[in-house]
Amino acid sequence: MTLKECKKEEKADREFQKKFKFEGSITVLTQMMVDPAVTEKRGGGKNLPLRRGEILDVIEFTNKDQILCRNSQRRYGYVPRAVMLHL
Numbered sequence: 778m779t780l781k782e783c784k785k786e787e788k789a790d791r792e793f794q795k796k797f798k799f800e801g802s803i804t805v806l807t808q809m810m811v812d813p814a815v816t817e818k819r820g821g822g823k824n825l826p827l828r829r830g831e832i833l834d835v836i837e838f839t840n841k842d843q844i845l846c847r848n849s850q851r852r853y854g855y856v857p858r859a860v861m862l863h864l
């Protein structure tokens with residue numbers, strides 16, 4: 778990883794912590810997959826865009842309806858629990 782990429786990731790992480798009021802270090806709890814049968818959804822606001830079969834890093838289980846996740850492009854957002862499958 779180059780220095781430029783590293784700084785870009787650090788900036789994305791800081792913006793995430795500010796936007797979601799997330800305290801402490803960002804740690805991945807587990808990985809989950811978006812259900813391949815679900816319709817793809819565009820993100821908006823604090824919701825993460827969904828693609829069928831995409832593997833997401835779970836950052837926090839926020840409540841019984843949503844999970845805070847990160848995708849492969851290091852974008853953060855909420856994902857409905859109903860569309861997630863355990864690997």
